[in-house]
Amino acid sequence: MVVVLVGAIIVIAAQILDQKLHYTSTDVVPGPIVPGTQYPDEAFTGIDVPQPIDFSHKIHAGDNEINCMFCHTYARRSKVSGIPPLSKCMGCHTVIATEKPEIQKLTAMWEKGESPQWNKVHDLPDFVHFTHQRHLKRFLFDNQELDVSDAKRVCSMCHGDIAEMTVAKKSRPLTMGFCIRCHEANEGPSDCTKCHK
Amino acid sequence: MSEAALKHLSETQTKDIDENIAWAKINRDVLRSMENPRRGYWIAMAISVALFSVMIYAEVYQYIYGMGPALLNTSHMWDLYISTFVFWIGMSHSGTLLSAILHLVHADWRKPIYRFAEAMTTFSLMTAGIFPVIHLGRVWNFYWVMPYMTDRGIWPNFRSPLIWDAFAITTYLTSSVLFLYIGMIPDLAICRDNTTGWRKKLYTWLSLGWHGDDRQWRNFRITYLMIACFLIPLAVSVHSIVSMDFAMAIMPGWHVTTFPPYFVAGALYSGCAAIITLFILLRYFFKFEEYMTFPILDKVCKLTFVIAMVWSYLNLVEFASVWYGHDIPSKEVLLAKAYGPYAPFFWGMIAFGMFLPFALLSKWVRRNMKLLFVVSVLLNVGMWLERWMIVTPTLSMSYHPWGWNIMWPGWVEWAMVGGSFGWFGMLFLIFVKVFPCVSMYEVKEMVFHRKRTIYEDVDEMMVLHKGAPTAVEAGSTKNGGS
């Protein structure tokens, strides 16, 4: 009797504690922004990473509402989202905003046939296998409630509100705990070998 | 003490303790042992520190270069680290045995010697605990075996005997430290009352305001008893769990059902042998002849012999069950132990562990301090060899013949093994100078109760009523003494 009672108390207490731990942050952050998903959150203030060219996501994805996958075109086909090739930049910037100093930097590089050396912002450790392709399919293409044009809502689950950033900033911790919580909430695979290689 | 005096003492000392010893002398003798380290102490300390430094160097080396220089290999993933771990865990059983079991059965001759035995328990555990950590390939992640909550949602594997080890050792270390400490509180109060300076501060803090009132004593007695009751099953479980590191494995020579009792017996055995060694050392260096007496030594020796026989029996049972069980790989391992390249060590273990204890039957040996010292050390060498002979030959001869090979430990491993003795010695040497290594209050109790018993025997109470000289009058000091 006593054992069962104490056991029950421990379990119930832990349940309550767990609930609290799970959902404390929902007070701060609005609910899931991708329909049909649970969205993990965490107090992480973000890390700024300087770049050789002050590329502004705000202008491209925010103000001009360019779809993320227009530039990060590999995301739906590969595990890496990829940095757009310089030719893609020049596709527009031979015409648009050629007078800006950052664009002139870019043009100079293009003419020399060099690529800028970007600093990685969202860099997972080398022992982690993360595939953009599968995540996009799960949250975007297979998601009846979301239109493909809303890709950035899916992207922002891990990358934060990129559309509001000037230079990309790491705004989610991207730790194992971060991944696990999302996998638990959205019933992603829990097999270690899915992510660890 | 001169040779002649020693010889004289060995012939005349027939009682566990002289019940007329003055209580003040007890305090004085023990407190003296804590002061003014002499040259021998510093030499011992220097050796211990030197050994320990070598261990640190080896560990740093291993940290940088990996487990390779230890010459572990694909078949021998464990070697001396684990066998020495088992050895030290075994050593730790002495204190528990002497303190808890003998306490429960009211064997009061334990009282003068249990303190250092308990200290030995604690320090052996602290030494043993090092080995599972340093044997890890990625020692910097050792805390992953602890069941702590992380946001990663991963836990240790509670099915692994290594986790059981971690739990058992933690529990055992906590409990034995508390046992040692609680039993020491009245003595710490004595120290507090008789020292000055930093020692006074330390003892005041540690004695928790002990002032010997009856409530404290009563609670103390029950606490001590309770912890002793907890400790005995714990001690048994700890070494059973250590044995399960092997018994739970599938390997021939490890997968043996008699391992838990066998390990416990071996642990008690090596613990008792170590008590004899330290008994002789302390008695010699601290001139504790009046407390650590020959009759007590006799009892310890006899106890050791009995446990040695239990261990030998279990050993033979294991051989017999392997032999008649006719599991070919197990039999191959047994034969390889006896005839293979490790044979000298195997037979050394048999000689030291099974046959040498018979020397303890001789009173002449028991009274010959130097010889007994050598014997007790050899018993422990035998027990160390036993652990090595459990770990390594099985790995050399497992199921798949591809893995058969002979491996001799590299320098890193030897440095760690040697260093563990340095570490233990260092802790023990610090202990004997900071804490009383003979329990003063319990020696007093022993004296007091024995004296009462004697008085009762001669119907002393009658005499007392008639106004015969009391103990106070008879003694040179206020109570007792001759």
Add this chain to the structure above:
Amino acid sequence: MSSLFGNILKGWTDYTKGIEEGGHHEYEHMWGMVIDLDKCTGCNACSVACYAENNIATVGEEKYVARQSMQWLRVERYFDEPDIDPGAIDDENAMQERGASFLPMMCQQCNAATCEPVCPVAATYHTPDGLNAQIYNRCIGSRYCANNCPYRLRVFNFYSYTDENGAWPEPMKQQLNPDISVREKGVMEKCTFCIQRINAAKDKAKMENRQVTEGEVKTACQQTCPTQAIMFGDLLNPESKVTQAWVRQQIKLGKYKQDRENPTLRGYRIFEELNTDPSVLYLERVREE
């Protein structure tokens, strides 16, 4: 913070299920292998392919002598008439009358693996694919698993091989397979049945909303084998060649004593009697009398 006690009831259901059904085998796949020892020529191509695919370090002569080598797949060689005691050799029996026996040994991916329960940090565990996985980054190097492996098929990084004097001096580093980590010192490793290839195939299949098909996953050893002595596939797929071979040989998973109608069938599993339930089926070598 994940739910510490939240899953306890679910766990309990799984537990009872495990009791009643002999383990809740909710496997997605059960990767298995068949190795025909009659076709195996012992040429070592599989072993080298494994080095190439899996970023296995070469250790050099000294460490090899100390038996600290790192091969995941070794081709063992035995002789039928091995007695090299010169006294025992008469003229009639002076020489080998047959060739050697070759045995490619890789992790047997046991379904009742002895290595799994003993890992203190659960770095090795059973995946829903029926694989015995090793998570390198979780490993703390207690090496208990390797001690408990009757096949001696786990290898340990006794040294660090990643520096310039290691196994991959520049530019050899460029060859390293990015789909699998390079293991640092102090980590246990072993054959994974080329789990990176399995995962790639599964990802691809999921992207195309289909199941992984037979032959889609090929392990490096299987692919390179000049005699195609190695077969690999999903034992849960009744169509797969591997399943058919297991059925033909009347070997069933989950048993350590096979009640075969035909005892002369060539299939056997190594150390089956230890009840490790390996996923690799060997076909006996055949030789003329």
Add this chain to the structure above:
Amino acid sequence: MNQSKLDRRQFLKGLGLGGAGVALAGCDLPSYVTLEQGEENVISYLAPNEYVIPGVGVWYASTCVGCSAGCGIHGRVREGRVLKLEGNPDSGVNMGRLCQMGQAALQHHFNPDRIANPMVRKNGALVEASWDEAIALINEKSKSGKAAWVTGTISGHQRVMAQTHLGAIGGSRHYAVEQINANVWKTACKDIINDPNPEIHLEKAKVIFSLGADFLGTFISPVHFAASYAEFRTPPRGTLIQAEPAMSLTGGNADHWVGIKPGSETALALGVANALMNNHGVAGNGISNATKTLINKHDPETVAGICAVPVGRIEKIAASLAANSPSLVLAGGSATGNANGYSAAAAALMLNQMLGNIGTTITAGRELAYPQLDLVEGNSANLKDLAIDANEGKIDVLFVSGANPLFLAPKSLKMLEGWNKVGFKVVLSSMLDETAEAADVVLPLASSLEDWGSHIPSYAKGTRNLALQQPLMEPVFPNTRGFGDVVLALAKDAGAPGLDDYDDYYGYLRSAISALKKTDSEKEWNGFLMAGQTQIPSLGRKLSYSDGKITPTMNDSDDGNLTLIASARMGMWDGRGANLPWLQESPDQISKVVWDSWAELHPKTAKSLGIKDGDYINIKSASGEVTTRAFIYKGIHPGAIAVPIGRGHSALGRYAKDNGVNPLSILNGASDSKTGEIATTATKVSVKSAGKNKQMAKLMEIDRQHGRKLVATISADKQRRTEGGA
């Protein structure tokens, strides 16, 4: 055409290191240090092709040049790096399979010891120089005298290119040097059945009787034969009988292994023939009377004495051959590695004729319609010729590529002396081997995975293909150049006609193949590249049979010395694999030794010499000595000692240098009487213990299974009952 070339180049340029980096040291970081942002860089592509996706591996077809078999390969390219090679399933040579040397070609490509820059000898030492400087020097010197080329087996357009160059600089001698070859067998085939390269159908045979031919390891096209062998072993299962003095990989797989006295293979074949004719009523159609007389002289008892094989076993072989038809008799390896080698091959063919195998298991091959592209098969007779010619001063300027004559040549040939007499030596090589170290100019070549080329596989069944080799990635060492590019440039400088249209070898190759295939379409060209091969016209041959000259005599003075067998092994091959750590660490198939040489000894011999396993032993011939460790087992004839070829380099790189010994160096220079092949099993050596004993680096210390059911063996009869084929 130019445009497409640009595309191809651009494609390679685009493949910078982007996307995910090398997963190095992935495991050592504590997991909370996942915050690596800003520490690693990504370089975006400039203007990639549509199909280039970072993180996705793409497979490109090419051809393996590890040996002359010419297996088709697929290379997995990701982020501009080639990560893994697999066999090309479309290739008729290897059907998607690959041997260990093919797998290890990656390590040749990424080898840290590759030559990065041209080198020129100045004041006695090789110093780095620019390409211009080196080429200018070559152009200046190459016209100064009698020039010659030394290559390995060479075929396709590289052959054309090298010979064009040779012609342009006025040379005529082309030495194709190849230590491991089947020259004796092929010569015998040409002489006797009128086809140097007949198709050999292992899969059709029910019994294979192989006289030392290590077709699973080193004979002509090992991967192809291994595949055929697998078919041969599929029920109904064939029986393999191998007769050789020291066990080869094929011997290791034999049902019956016959350890015979070195050099007595011809006699054994005659003895078997005798038993067949006399005991099994085999008629011997087409066999000349002279040969029959010879056969009759070799009754099994006599042969048993010559070969040191029990009579019973000879009878058994004959019975097996007689009872199972079709069968196949092969000769190669150690059987042809002596002064009588040609006889062994001739005897094998004679047995095939007797057993009616010619036309069933040995069928006619096909001849290329363009003989100028065909293989110049290397052999060691050329090595001997090279040494002699050089010593005689017939060579002034020497170009070497794909061969390492200074390593291969026995000391008795005085190769080094001859080499030093050559005025100007140019070595084109990707590694600094012994020959390159002694050169005047060293030109760094691109690796086989960075270069263009076309090859004719040394063995093909059915149609003949031109195997195409294309670069799989940008050069690891940017200052290296492809073989074709270098030779094209040299030929142009030397004034060779008709090459001015071509900027580089790619252009030449493409236009040549387009001309060959009579197509200029981009799509078809890409199709050739994707397939890794293209079919080229060939003509059928026709087999005939006429007895070869069989001389069974063995002038073997039984002086108590042992016969040295310089055995060929898959792995090290002729030494080219010695600098690849994968191959060094891949255990030898039979002895399981790694990272060192060993000497195989029979236990009886070892006992009589007082040698134990692992002892250092000193092996001394008339022309030198080597010291290595003994490996004692019963798979060798008691009168022989076998030391594998391939190790014992004094150069080549960090892994190869000072590793093991080179048995070729102490060969006595004897050669096959007919073909001039250097005999590898004909040197007498004295062996004595050198005292020391050190544990050998071996995969396994044990030879037995100790009662475990590891490799279980079932009798073929039982297998036939359960799996058919009875």
Add this chain to the structure above:
Amino acid sequence: MANHTAPTHRIFGLFADFEQAFEVIAGIRRYEVPGITVDDVRIKSPIEHPEIEDVLGERPTNIPKFAFVGGLFGLIFGFFFLAGAQANFTVQPQGGKPVITIPSNLVLAYEMLILFGVLATLIGFIIGARLMRKRGPFYDHAVSLDQIGIVVERVDDTQRQQVRDLFAKHRVIDIFEENAQ
């Protein structure tokens, strides 16, 4: 029973002779000092005296209860903690074996039982023995050596002298007094 002053005195007597000290307590027990019962007596002793405790009568302690509760908590918490961890550790289903492994958890819960039992005993000891508090005023170093001290509490003015007399009768060595107010 005289009650004209509040019983506010404490008297502490040091005895060298243990038998005499026993006699003092025996005297109090025999009500030789009216109004003072054995419940008002505490002793301070260098050693443990089960005999005196007999004389003082039953004075219960709570330590076994502490130990029991601690042990029980350890057992239950240990088991449920481990079970919870295992149930939550989603990769635990290893090879189709049960998620919550009873045998191993029992081993560990057993260790937890002992650990928490011991810790609770320690806490019970500290609480029950009133350790880690300011020491009472009556303390003499001799107590830790070889003398026994008897404290009589709640002594009023009239009883004071009687207690002192009783002490003196039994060869007291030293007497200290304190007014608790």
